[in-house]
Amino acid sequence: MLEQIETGDFVDVASGPSVAKLGLGKGAAAAAEKESWDRVRRRLRAELGEDVFSSWFARVEICAVVEGVAHLTVPTRFLKSWLEAHYAERLRAHCTAELDAPHGVSLSVRQVARDGAEPRPESPAQRPRITDARAPAAVNVEAAPAAAMPPASEHDVMDACGTVLDRRMSFQSFVVGKSNALAFAAAERIAAAPAGSAPYNPLYIHAGVGLGKTHLIQAIAQDARQHGKRVAYFTADRFMYGFVAALKSQTALAFKEKLRGIDLLIVDDVQFIQGRSIQQEFGHTINALIDAGKQIVVAADRLPGDLETMEERIRSRLAGGLAVEIGELDEGLRVKILGSRLEALQAAHPTFQVNPDVTTYVARAVATNGRDLDGAANRILAHATLTGATVTMETAEAAIRDLVRTREPRRVKIEEIQKLVATRYNVSRADILSERRTAAVVKPRQIAMYLAKALTPRSLPEIGRRFGGRDHTTVLHAVRKIEKAIGEDRLLHDEVDLLKRMLQE
Incomplete structure (x- = not known):
């Protein structure tokens, strides 16, 4: 008898994995697989860069490694099709290296029923082949849905x-x-x-x-x-x-x-x-x-x-x-945005009132973006309506504590790094991007490359292209050289640390 394992290949139940064997996540074996999968993720992030990894691999999860096949799951059919079409061989290679998966990878779509039941398999018609080391990767892109997706809400x-x-x-x-x-x-x-x-x-x-x-x-x-x-x-x-x-x-x-x-x-x-x-x-x-x-x-x-x-x-x-x-939100604009969000909530909850001083305090504390301001407004409403207490400075501070604590640093651009380093070392940005190899130019160029790797999510090849089309090995050499130098030279360490703080302020 044959049984389909979600949308993966067909496996003989008599000799293949049982459903119980695929219901993983328990014991030392599952922990070892999770650790190995984390290594696969680190490899993919380092090889492809943060942007590509976040777009296509951040939501891939490991289900099990059974009889040499790594069973992975993704949340959507589109993501499954895209990975099969563009990254199947890369996934297979890394899973083979880090997991006990010599026979390849099986991708499936995880689906959760409305009542919260366990994920259910798709129909056999939607099933791709296993990406096997002995055969080319299969491509199975789903057809477009017959009807448009219904609106998510009355809004x-x-x-x-x-x-x-x-x-x-x-x-x-x-x-x-x-x-x-x-x-x-x-x-x-x-x-x-x-x-x-x-x-x-x-x-x-x-x-x-x-x-x-x-x-x-x-x-x-x-x-x-x-x-x-x-x-x-x-x-x-x-x-x-x-x-x-x-x-x-x-x-x-x-x-x-x-x-x-x-x-x-x-x-x-x-x-x-x-x-x-x-x-x-x-x-x-x-x-x-x-x-x-x-x-x-x-x-x-x-x-x-x-x-x-x-x-x-x-x-x-x-x-x-x-x-x-669209630049960063200054404090005045944050106050206006938060005020408009609170007014909309007050229209739906007439007893919900927030003092203007509290609004100003929250807008000053939550200095990240508009979504966090939305979150702050919703947290204040929840605290007020669930406890029945008046919104004070203290209750507002308690409501937004996690937003303030998890505030992300400012996003640094490579151009900003190049301009700041050039100004600091009295050279031009054109010098840093040029082929000049004089000591007066090489040192700031290497420091700028080091800062680009430390403060941005760009990959080494991307950084090399932004520094005059250089090879990624040149960037790696610069990063390692500066890392070693700041460990040995306290003055250089303090100088680079100052540049970091200036870029992140």
């Missing part, structure tokens, strides 16, 4: 391509301050422009996490629809899934024609678009729409030139329009 609406938009993310609810005023003005101008008009093409909005870029581009989508425009709004993963699914279902031409027939294309988190064929189609779509006078709006977490995994032609095209940064 959500659909755009023309079936992507969920949140009604609450409107221009009216967006709080404007010094750091986002230019981006807001450009967004309003684009949304109100008549179809066929492209005031800034493309509009490229970049910002860190939780600073409002998604809110702003969703507001553009909804306002433009009210002006009668045909709008397509995609997250990066939704765009990739739509294109790959269209290829597999042989409807790629219809997918392309649908995109080219719109008035406004909006893509969020464009830094996550991966794969040569998908990037090429994305580039062709951008070119076709811009040439036809249609508007493009793109959001990302970095400048176009910093999209290291994106093709040069696309980076150049994205940089050819208006690039606007």
Whole structure:
């Protein structure tokens, strides 16, 4: 008798693993597998860089290693298909090296029933082959769903391509301050422009996490629809899934024609678009729409030139329009944002009141981003409604303690490192990026490379490219040399430590 193990290969029950053997997570064997899987993750992170790892491998979990096969699970079919198509051999190689898995890897989708029951397997039709060391990796990309996903709540609406938009993310609810005023003005101008008009093409909005870029581009989508425009709004993963699914279902031409027939294309988190064929189609779509006078709006977490995994032609095209940064939230803007969140909560809970002094204190303490301010407002509401106590400075401090404690440091950019180091050592940034090998240039260049590795999530190859196209071995040599030097030279140690603190303030 044959039994399917989730979406993995078929195994003979008489000689293969039983369901009990796959229900892992107990005992020393499970602990050893977890430790080995952590080593696989560290290898992938070091090899691919933090961005790629976070996008594609952060949610991969190990289920079991049974009879030489590593059984891994992922949360979505799209992620399973993408890993099979692009990283199957790399996964197999690392699992073979760190886990007792000479026969390869089996990927499956973990599904939890609504009542919280154990994960249930998909149907056999959705099952890929095991990635075996003796055969090429199999590719099994799921077809597109027959119907659009229903709205997640009463706050959500659909755009023309079936992507969920949140009604609450409107221009009216967006709080404007010094750091986002230019981006807001450009967004309003684009949304109100008549179809066929492209005031800034493309509009490229970049910002860190939780600073409002998604809110702003969703507001553009909804306002433009009210002006009668045909709008397509995609997250990066939704765009990739739509294109790959269209290829597999042989409807790629219809997918392309649908995109080219719109008035406004909006893509969020464009830094996550991966794969040569998908990037090429994305580039062709951008070119076709811009040439036809249609508007493009793109959001990302970095400048176009910093999209290291994106093709040069696309980076150049994205940089050819208006690039606007949404900066860090200053204290005044944080007070306004938190005040608007608390007002919305007070409308739903009339007995919930917060003193303006408390609002100012919380906005000063939670200095990270808008999402943490949302979290602070919700925590204060919970403390007030669950305990029935008046919101005081003390209760607010207790409510937001975890947000203050886990505050993340400022995101450091490689360009900032290069500029600061150049100024500190009285050389130019061009000198640091040049081929000059004089001692006056080599030392600051190596310090800048060391700081880039220590303070940014960039991989060694990415850092090398940002330092004049150098090889990753050059960066590794510089990092090791500075690490050794600061361990031996106290003055250099203090100097590098000062540079770190200046960059992180």
